[in-house]
Amino acid sequence: MNWAGWTVVAMVAVTGGWMLFDGLHALVTGDFVTPSSGTHAGRLGPWADLVSGIGLDPRSLLVK
Template identity: 40%
Template sequence: MFRSILKWLIILSSTINFGFMAFDGARALTIGDYLRPTEGKYAGQLGPWTNAVEVVGINPESTLMKVLFVAWETIGLIITIAFTLNKKWVWTALLMLSISALWYLVPGTILNVFQIILLLIIRFSK
């Protein structure tokens, strides 16, 4: 029962995380821009993840980055579906994807850390 609850928490957080990023990337490709806050201190700005991608030489508003968003997160959703179906290889794949997606600061980082912790608990609680 405990492992089942953890598994569904992973599926939920993974779907929210990768689903939102895929949506945001697809929206940026079709409409031309990512979702941005409309009010407050950060109105009109993209998140701190832009600093991470700029460090590696990618313009956060480029078509390349938008395509990477959609591709990366589509892979994340496919891996989430495989996790739901209990595929043997998927624990490692989801762990690696969650670790490699820590750059998506702030909401993605929080969800990915949550997923990593739950994945490790599942693996080592047998």
């Protein structure tokens, strides 16, 4: 595999790893990882607006 293929594999592994960690964190502690300070403190990412738009609570057990 060439360097571009390994780059894609690494990016997918990092993204998937974070999603796994954040999802497990949410199930164990009751909430997703969010910034603790700044303008986005306590807010979920842009995906939460999309989930809310289809009528689901982004912090619900179903979404976790």
